[in-house]
Amino acid sequence: MSFWGILILVLVGLIILSLLFAVFKFFISLLPVAIILAVIVWAIFKFKRADLENDQKFNHIFDKSGRKTARHVKVKDVDHKKDHKK
Secondary structure, eight states: OOHHHHHHHHHHHHHHHHHHHHHHHHHHHHHHHHHHHHHHHHHHHHHHHHHHHHSGGGTTTBOTTSOBOOOSOOOOOOOHHHHSOO
């Protein structure tokens, strides 16, 4: 490989590395914004959830663990004799 070929490869590598550095620097600079946004969304969800739990018309939906209770559910016993045919 000639001198010019090696020089071109080095310059292309430098350009690629500088572009990668610029892209990563941009994403790293957005990291504080993303953290602040995540905290705001978390706070909104936490206070909305507290309002829903304190609201009288939604008290029947949530149980003590914070999950919704099942409604209109029918339970059917399992017949084990049919499963074990020999």
